[in-house]
Every structure is written in C-alpha cells, then in structure tokens.
Amino acid sequence: MEKIIVRGGNKLHGSVKVEGAKNAVLPVIAASILAENGNSVIEEVPSLTDVYTMKEVLTNLNVAVDYEDGRFVVHANRALKTEAPFEYVRKMRASFLVMGPLLARVGRARIALPGGCAIGSRPIEQHLKGFEAMGATVEIGNGFIEARIDGKLQGTKIYLDFPSVGATENIMMAAVLAEGTTIIENVAEEPEIVDLANYLNAMGAKVRGAGTGVIKIEGVAALHGVVHSVIPDRIEAGTFMVAAAITGGDVFVEGAIAEHMRPLVAKMREMGVEIQEGETGLRVIGPEVLKAVDIKTMPHPGFPTDMQAQMMALLIRAEGTSVVTETVFENRFMHVEEFRRMNGNIKIEGRSAIVSGPTSLQGAEVGATDLRAGAALVIAGLVADGYTRVTELKHLDRGYVGLTEKLKALGADIERVEEQLENEFEKTAELL
Ligand SMILES: CC(=O)N[C@H]1[C@@H](OP(=O)(O)OP(=O)(O)OC[C@H]2O[C@@H](n3ccc(=O)[nH]c3=O)[C@H](O)[C@@H]2O)O[C@H](CO)[C@@H](O)[C@@H]1O
Numbered sequence: 001m002e003k004i005i006v007r008g009g010n011k012l013h014g015s016v017k018v019e020g021a022k023n024a025v026l027p028v029i030a031a032s033i034l035a036e037n038g039n040s041v042i043e044e045v046p047s048l049t050d051v052y053t054m055k056e057v058l059t060n061l062n063v064a065v066d067y068e069d070g071r072f073v074v075h076a077n078r079a080l081k082t083e084a085p086f087e088y089v090r091k092m093r094a095s096f097l098v099m100g101p102l103l104a105r106v107g108r109a110r111i112a113l114p115g116g117c118a119i120g121s122r123p124i125e126q127h128l129k130g131f132e133a134m135g136a137t138v139e140i141g142n143g144f145i146e147a148r149i150d151g152k153l154q155g156t157k158i159y160l161d162f163p164s165v166g167a168t169e170n171i172m173m174a175a176v177l178a179e180g181t182t183i184i185e186n187v188a189e190e191p192e193i194v195d196l197a198n199y200l201n202a203m204g205a206k207v208r209g210a211g212t213g214v215i216k217i218e219g220v221a222a223l224h225g226v227v228h229s230v231i232p233d234r235i236e237a238g239t240f241m242v243a244a245a246i247t248g249g250d251v252f253v254e255g256a257i258a259e260h261m262r263p264l265v266a267k268m269r270e271m272g273v274e275i276q277e278g279e280t281g282l283r284v285i286g287p288e289v290l291k292a293v294d295i296k297t298m299p300h301p302g303f304p305t306d307m308q309a310q311m312m313a314l315l316i317r318a319e320g321t322s323v324v325t326e327t328v329f330e331n332r333f334m335h336v337e338e339f340r341r342m343n344g345n346i347k348i349e350g351r352s353a354i355v356s357g358p359t360s361l362q363g364a365e366v367g368a369t370d371l372r373a374g375a376a377l378v379i380a381g382l383v384a385d386g387y388t389r390v391t392e393l394k395h396l397d398r399g400y401v402g403l404t405e406k407l408k409a410l411g412a413d414i415e416r417v418e419e420q421l422e423n424e425f426e427k428t429a430e431l432l
C-alpha cells in the first residue's frame with residue numbers, strides 16, 4: 001500500500017501547471033459516443049484513474065479508443081454494445097454519463113445502478129426523469145437501470161428539481177439527437193457544462209444557453225468527430241492555491257482561469273490572501289495571518305463543494321471562528337475526523353462545521369476518505385508539526401496527477417512511498 005508522507009514547515013514557491021479538468025473530460029469522452037462519423041480527438045486529457053475507467057467503459061461498448069500523451073482518440077462508428085457493468089460504475093459514478101449518448105445513438109442502454117459513496121447517497125432520479133420525459137421507458141431491476149426508446153427521443157420541456165451537473169450533462173447529450181427541441185430548466189451552470197456544450201456544438205449539435213439556468217437544444221440528425229481541448233481543472237488549480245496560501249508561500253498557478261473560480265478567489269481574498277490575476281494564470285501570495293470566513297457550498301456560481309475540504313484545512317489555520325456549511329452533499333464531512341486527528345478544532349452541527357482557529361496542526365496518520373479530503377489532508381500536512389502520513393491514495397488518484405511531484409517541485413518536503421519504505425524517507429529527511 002502506498003502513502004504520502006509530508007513534513008510540514010516549508011513555504012511553497014514557484015510555478016505549477018494545471019491539468020485538463022477531470023469533470024470536463026469525463027462527460028466529453030462520453031459525448032464522443034455520439035459521433036457517427038470521423039474520429040473524436042480530445043486534448044489535454046489528464047492521466048487519472050477516472051480517465052482509464054472511462055476508457056474501459058467505452059472499450060466495453062465496442063468503441064475504439066486510443067489514449068496516449070494526453071490525447072484521447074475515440075472512433076465510435078462500429079455497432080455499439082449498450083451495457084456498462086457494475087465493476088466500472090462502482091469505481092466511478094461518472095460511468096453513468098454514457099446513458100444519454102447511448103439512448104440517443106442506439107435507443108437502448110443498460111447501466112449498473114450507481115450506489116452511494118463516501119460523500120452522500122447520490123441518487124440519479126433527475127437523469128431518469130429527463131429520459132422519460134423524452135419518451136424513454138426506464139426500468140430498474142437486478143442492480144441495473146435499463147432505458148429504451150423505439151425510434152428517436154422526442155424533444156420536450158424538462159425542469160430539474162436541483163441543478164444537478166450530471167443530470168444536465170446526461171440529458172443534454174440525449175437531447176442533441178432527439179426529434180425537435182428540448183428545453184431544460186434549472187440546469188447546472190458549471191464551466192464544465194459550457195465546455196460540454198461547446199464540444200457538442202463543434203460536433204454539429206445545436207445547444208444554446210449553457211452557463212445560464214436554461215438550456216435549449218434543437219435536435220440534429222447526426223454528429224461528427226472533432227478535435228477539442230478540455231478546460232483547465234479549476235479544482236486542481238484551487239487545491240494549489242490553498243496549498244500556497246496555507247504555507248505563506250508565493251505560487252503562480254499556470255492555466256487557472258479566474259472567471260471559473262470567482263467564489264474561491266473571493267473567499268481567499270477575504271481571508272487575507274493576495275491573488276493577482278494574470279493572462280495565463282493566478283499568482284497566490286499567502287499572508288502572515290489568515291482571517292476566518294464563513295463558507296456555504298452551492299451549485300455554480302456558488303462556492304464549489306469540491307473545494308470545501310481543502311478550504312477547511314486553510315480555515316483551521318485562520319484566526320477566529322469559521323462556519324462551513326455543506327448544502328450539496330449530505331455527508332461530505334468525513335475529513336473532519338481526520339483533521340481532528342491532526343489537532344484541528346472542528347465541531348459538526350447538522351450540515352455545518354464550526355472551525356475554531358488558529359490551531360497548530362500536528363502530523364498524524366490519516367486516511368483520504370474521498371479525493372478532495374485526500375488533497376485537504378496533504379495540504380494540512382504542509383504546515384503540520386512533524387510527519388503526516390496520508391493513506392487510501394486510490395481516491396486521490398481519481399482526481400490528481402502527480403500531486404506529490406508537483407508539491408515537491410514547489411519546495412514541499414513530501415514523498416509518495418510504499419508502506420515498507422516509509423521509515424527510509426524519514427531517515428533520509430532527518431539527515432538533511
Ligand atoms: C464527474 C463530475 O462532474 N462530478 C462532479 C458532479 O457530480 P454529480 O454530477 O454527481 O453531482 P450533482 O450535481 O448531480 O449532485 C449534486 C447533488 O444533487 C443530488 N442529485 C443529483 C442528481 C439526481 O438525479 N438527484 C439528486 O438528488 C446529489 O445527490 C447531490 O446531493 O458535480 C458535483 C457537484 O458540483 C461535484 O461535486 C462532482 O465533482
């Protein structure tokens with residue numbers, strides 16, 4: 001088993017480059033199934049385990065896939081299979097995003113029912129409501145969801161009860177080949193939705209309104225392959241911004257797009273962090289003293305739930321009391337127990353965590369309960385006294401490429417090691 005071992009105390013300095021966004025690339029790969037003609041070429045694809053899982057899902061659907069050097073090529077004009085088994089959906093819930101494209105292309109999909117995960121129960125009834133409104137029959141049984149349509153999906157009006165990112169994407173991908181016009185109301189407005197719409201439009205679709213609360217899609221007869229570069233990962237960028245700030249460092253986050261990160265930039269500035277917006281990225285300079293702020297996670301353009309854990313690490317070091325309220329997922333506070341093991345002073349009250357600071361963090365062995373919790377614990381380790389060992393790295397690898405190497409290049413005292421070698425790292429580090 002591997003661990004990340006970090007010894008706190010070093011300020012981060014230098015420049016770090018952001019990868020393509022995990023949450024943009026997964027729906028974009030799924031959407032490539034829609035291209036009847038030509039190859040789809042996706043660029044800036046990060047080497048994440050989630051990307052490899054999506055590759056397996058497509059291969060299993062008889063789609064030809066090639067992935068090398070950040071370039072993902074999809075050739076989807078063979079006869080498609082229509083089933084995604086649980087072994088993939090269990091690893092990655094975004095596997096469910098192939099349902100919309102399959103329904104649109106071949107009128108049938110059988111996908112294993114996604115279970116809950118560490119952050120919440122995560123139902124998918126809004127996706128299914130959309131498919132049914134477009135005329136599909138949906139049946140759930142034996143751990144699978146089967147959706148079918150005789151002929152083509154029909155354009156219609158769909159109101160989402162919650163602006164779900166996945167439901168917006170899945171329904172968009174189903175509607176691009178439907179007969180007539182689909183209007184989806186109360187949709188998610190995340191930058192990744194806009195990226196998906198841009199991709200679909202380049203393929204020949206007619207999607208309007210992405211990035212606002214209403215998306216209108218005029219169905220077309222067929223789509224073709226195109227070349228597309230996915231947007232930079234705003235959550236990876238935010239993770240490095242917080243890491244820089246907590247150490248009182250000075251880091252340029254290359255590729256970070258301020259427009260995609262308004263809530264984080266605003267909250268970090270409120271805490272006293274200096275953020276300079278450049279054309280090619282953001283420079284982050286950590287202050288001597290961090291100020292407490294309140295955070296409430298919301299759908300975009302609200303504060304992103306995927307930055308909540310990392311931000312909590314920063315708040316532990318801030319002067320005063322901060323209230324972190326999680327409204328998107330019902331159980332996304334698993335990292336609180338781990339922070340407490342590092343001496344964090346945090347109390348949970350319902351959907352809020354009350355963080356009292358500043359606390360001196362202490363190195364401890366902690367487990368990454370989900371991928372952002374993993375990143376947050378590494379961030380806490382950067383300023384903790386002594387060694388912090390972060391385990392359960394499989395979560396981290398879903399969403400971060402080379403986190404250890406990138407932090408090391410910025411000056412962190414950090415190593416990723418096999419468990420039996422962990423003492424070697426400490427011995428070497430102590431000699432230095
Ligand atoms: C691959 C990807 O892009 N993942 C992101 C996506 O996940 P995902 O697309 O799964 O997130 P959703 O926006 O769908 O979920 C948000 C909330 O809505 C609920 N819900 C969702 C659908 C539904 O049919 N019924 C329902 O109740 C969920 O349980 C959750 O509480 O958006 C989340 C919210 O920004 C992020 O944390 C994830 O990183």
Ligand SMILES: C=C(OP(=O)(O)O)C(=O)O
Nearest residue numbers: 023093094306371372399
């Ligand atoms: C929750 C996340 O992802 P997923 O929806 O893929 O689980 C995340 O990226 O923080």
